[in-house]
Amino acid sequence: MVDDPAENVDSVEGTAATDGEEPETDGGVRAYTVRLELVDEPGELLRALAPISENGGNLLSIHHERGNITPRGHIPVEVDLECPPDRFDDIVGALRDAGVNVIQAGAEHYGEEISVVLVGHLVESDLSDTLSRIEADVDAVLLDLSLAAPDGTDAISSARARLAIDSGRSDEALEAIRAIGSEKELTVVEPLLGGEA
Amino acid sequence: MRLAILGAGDVGRSVADLASEYGHEVVAIADSSDAAVDPSGIDVERTLERKVGNEPVGTAAPEDVFETEYDVLIEATPTTLDDAEPGFTHTKRALEADRHVVLANKGPVAERYGELRALEAESAGSIRFEATVGGAIPVLSTIEDSTPQAVTTVRGVLNGTANFILTRMAAEGLDYEHVLAEAQDLGVAEADPTFDVDGTDAALKFVILANVLSDGGFSLSDATVEGIQNIPGSALDLAAEDGRTIRLIGEATRESVRVGPRLVPENGALAVTGTRNIVQIETRHAGSLASSGRGAGGPETATAVLSDVGRLPTR
Numbered sequence: 001m002v003d004d005p006a007e008n009v010d011s012v013e014g015t016a017a018t019d020g021e022e023p024e025t026d027g028g029v030r031a032y033t034v035r036l037e038l039v040d041e042p043g044e045l046l047r048a049l050a051p052i053s054e055n056g057g058n059l060l061s062i063h064h065e066r067g068n069i070t071p072r073g074h075i076p077v078e079v080d081l082e083c084p085p086d087r088f089d090d091i092v093g094a095l096r097d098a099g100v101n102v103i104q105a106g107a108e109h110y111g112e113e114i115s116v117v118l119v120g121h122l123v124e125s126d127l128s129d130t131l132s133r134i135e136a137d138v139d140a141v142l143l144d145l146s147l148a149a150p151d152g153t154d155a156i157s158s159a160r161a162r163l164a165i166d167s168g169r170s171d172e173a174l175e176a177i178r179a180i181g182s183e184k185e186l187t188v189v190e191p192l193l194g195g196e197a
Numbered sequence: 198m199r200l201a202i203l204g205a206g207d208v209g210r211s212v213a214d215l216a217s218e219y220g221h222e223v224v225a226i227a228d229s230s231d232a233a234v235d236p237s238g239i240d241v242e243r244t245l246e247r248k249v250g251n252e253p254v255g256t257a258a259p260e261d262v263f264e265t266e267y268d269v270l271i272e273a274t275p276t277t278l279d280d281a282e283p284g285f286t287h288t289k290r291a292l293e294a295d296r297h298v299v300l301a302n303k304g305p306v307a308e309r310y311g312e313l314r315a316l317e318a319e320s321a322g323s324i325r326f327e328a329t330v331g332g333a334i335p336v337l338s339t340i341e342d343s344t345p346q347a348v349t350t351v352r353g354v355l356n357g358t359a360n361f362i363l364t365r366m367a368a369e370g371l372d373y374e375h376v377l378a379e380a381q382d383l384g385v386a387e388a389d390p391t392f393d394v395d396g397t398d399a400a401l402k403f404v405i406l407a408n409v410l411s412d413g414g415f416s417l418s419d420a421t422v423e424g425i426q427n428i429p430g431s432a433l434d435l436a437a438e439d440g441r442t443i444r445l446i447g448e449a450t451r452e453s454v455r456v457g458p459r460l461v462p463e464n465g466a467l468a469v470t471g472t473r474n475i476v477q478i479e480t481r482h483a484g485s486l487a488s489s490g491r492g493a494g495g496p497e498t499a500t501a502v503l504s505d506v507g508r509l510p511t512r
Contacts, residue, residue: 115439115460117432146438148431156427160435187427189436191460192352192446192467 031060031082034092035104037074037143045077051094057083070144074101103143103164113143114170114193115162116177120186123153131161133180138173140165198297198506201225201262203287204273205248207495208301208328212271212502213241219503224267227259229274234261263290269506273301276401278417281305288313288324295321299505301328301498307401308416310408323509328501330402331355332492335504336476337409339488343480345410350479352448355402357472357493358386358393359425359445363458364470367433367442373426385472395424396456399447403456406449415454423457436460442468 038044045064052059060080070076083091092105104113118130131142140163149157165173174190181188198221202209205228213223223241225234233244233255248254262270270291274284281304288305291298293316300306305313306326317324330336331353340348354360358380365376377394380386392398400420407415425445436443442463447456461467466487469475474492479485491497 115436115441117435117443117460119427119429119432146435148435150429150431156429158429158432158435160438162439187423187458189428189432189443189458189460191441 029058029082030085030088031080032088032105034079034081034095034102036077036079036095037070037101037103038077040069040073040075047098048077048095048100049079051098051100052079052081052091055083055091055094056087057081057091076103101143112165112168112170113162114165114173114191115160116174116191117189118159118161118181118186119189120156120181120184121154122147122157122159122186123149125184125186127159130180130184130186134161134163134177137176137180138163138165139169140173198222198268198509198511199224199266200269200271200506201265201267202271202273203227203259203262204271204275204302205254206273206275208498208502209271209273210245210248211495211499212273212301213245215496215499215503216241219507221503221506225257225262225265226254227257227262228254229259231255232257232259232262234265236266263294267296269297269299269509271299271301271502271506272305273502276303278304278308278397281308285309285312289316292316292320292322292324297322297506297509298324299328299502299509300324300326301502303329303398303401303405306408307404310405310415311413314413325505325508326405327505328498330405331474331476331488332490332494333497333500334474334476334488334490334492335501336406336478336488338504338508339478339486340406340409343478343483343486345412347481347483348410348478349481350448350450351403351406351410351476352446352467352479353474353476353487354399354444354467354469355447355474355476355492356393356396356399356445357474357491358390359396359399360469360474361385361472362394363425363428363433363443363445366428366430367437370430370434372430373428394426396422396445397424399445400454400456403447403449403454407451407454410449411451420454420456422455425458428458437463440464444468 036048063078065076095102143164144162147159170193178188200216200221200223202212205226213226216223222238224236231253233239234257244254272284272287284302285305288298306329327337361380362376400422404415404417404420433443440463441460443458444461446459475489477485477487
């Protein structure tokens with residue numbers, strides 16, 4: 001199985017949570033990994049798992065990375081599950097409807113994350129329009145945003161955006177972000193992809 | 198070998214100073230107005246003292262250097278763009294006289310690579326230019342050893358001034374202007390740091406690398422270049438939230454040359470600090486090779502020049 005989604009996930013995030021044997025796929029059921037970002041409050045994990053079982057997903061393992069806090073103070077959780085391929089989108093949709101931040105779903109869909117830093121007159125050039133255009137043009141999901149405007153919002157400010165994009169589309173995505181940046185006279189600090197960066 | 202050195206700046210002087218240690222003899226050294234020429238070997242120490250004391254380096258004219266008996270011309274005059282003169286003409290004259298040329302001057306190799314190679318093909322002399330890329334770091338000889346065809350990409354940090362500024366900005370949470378002033382006080386940045394901070398200096402080096410990979414075809418105008426002048430301290434703070442930092446990274450392939458500020462992992466190989474340089478060479482069969490070291494400085498660059506001299510065929 002060349003494009004088994006379970007296979008590519010580790011390399012994307014570099015976490016060693018899904019090592020071990022490849023799960024058996026039986027009767028069209030396949031294994032998927034979703035990465036979630038949860039608020040550190042009691043009951044959140046249970047709330048996040050409910051949409052999976054309610055939509056016919058079978059939980060295989062849950063890796064709850066307590067102590068490993070994301071920049072916004074959230075807790076990353078990695079869930080391995082199996083389900084028929086046609087149900088997977090429903091599960092991800094149900095998670096999002098429940099207000100759970102899905103940062104990675106499977107390996108084929110939104111398999112990569114990239115961060116970019118934008119610098120310039122972000123507010124004057126309408127940051128929210130910039131971000132929606134990036135999401136639309138690149139077919140990405142904005143996962144995380146920080147803005148720093150130490151000299152006020154009409155001065156030069158910086159924003160860091162973390163985006164989930166489809167596997168293998170980072171070059172294309174960066175090209176589109178570059179185009180939007182140059183149109184709005186923003187400096188785009190791109191990640192360095194490839195090699196042992 | 199008998200060396201004739203054009204340019205008596207940090208690099209030219211250091212080459213003269215270290216030549217005897219490498220078993221070579223200096224028969225001429227010239228700055229833009231005067232020259233010291235002696236076919237039986239100049240008194241290097243006295244000549245350098247004169248230069249440092251703002252006296253003429255010698256009684257001869259710079260032209261006279263070409264008339265003396267030498268084996269290798271060391272081209273260490275300042276880098277110029279576009280027609281890369283007078284470095285290009287110096288190199289041409291030496292090759293036409295069937296002499297070897299070792300360049301520390303980036304101009305001719307970045308801007309007129311094809312012409313240089315054509316002149317070399319007609320000459321009994323050879324050209325080498327290890328010192329133009331990454332100072333003391335053996336970048337070009339590593340590519341030569343892996344054969345250029347097997348190298349797919351060369352990337353890295355090849356400007357110490359820009360790297361110093363970004364490192365200090367990230368570490369101290371200071372803004373660009375402040376750190377630049379500090380770098381100038383420390384002598385890390387020149388009074389006019391434009392070429393370093395706008396990416397031109399790094400771009401010239403990556404253009405040279407692209408020329409080596411593709412056997413010519415590139416000049417500065419083919420490179421996509423962005424500098425670090427627009428990067429505020431807050432951008433580095435934001436990058437750090439994600440465990441990243443910003444470095445002025447260059448990339449050369451057979452198709453393109455690009456230099457610009459990029460996000461790299463804070464503890465990754467490319468996030469060298471201070472004035473240190475690093476080069477990663479991606480190869481087809483041997484993965485990635487990396488070397489890091491001092492990319493500038495008189496004695497450092499002179500070691501690259503003298504290694505080149507050692508690699509030349511005897512005339």
